[in-house]
Amino acid sequence: MRCGSNDIVKKVRAADIGRKTTVNLSLEAYKDPDALFFPGKHRAPLKADVCVKCGYVSFSISVEDAIIIKELQKNVD
Numbered sequence: 141m142r143c144g145s146n147d148i149v150k151k152v153r154a155a156d157i158g159r160k161t162t163v164n165l166s167l168e169a170y171k172d173p174d175a176l177f178f179p180g181k182h183r184a185p186l187k188a189d190v191c192v193k194c195g196y197v198s199f200s201i202s203v204e205d206a207i208i209i210k211e212l213q214k215n216v217d
């Protein structure tokens with residue numbers, strides 16, 4: 141990765157502690173960010189690749205999620 145090592149742990153779950161359970165870190169995009177009840181939210185779970193040599197972490201989402209988020213973010217400044 142950044143240091144040139146190929147010793148990478150792929151697709152590690154990125155988690156945070158929710159109120160009662162562990163939740164996935166994720167990206168969220170909204171069709172209508174100002175809507176009170178139905179913003180048309182799309183959530184894309186982040187997966188982390190970790191370099192074992194230097195500890196560098198990079199996040200990614202699925203290509204399908206990336207396409208949807210691109211569409212939803214069109215009207216966001």
Ligand SMILES: [Zn+2]
Nearest residue numbers: 143191193194
């Ligand atoms: Zn590295």
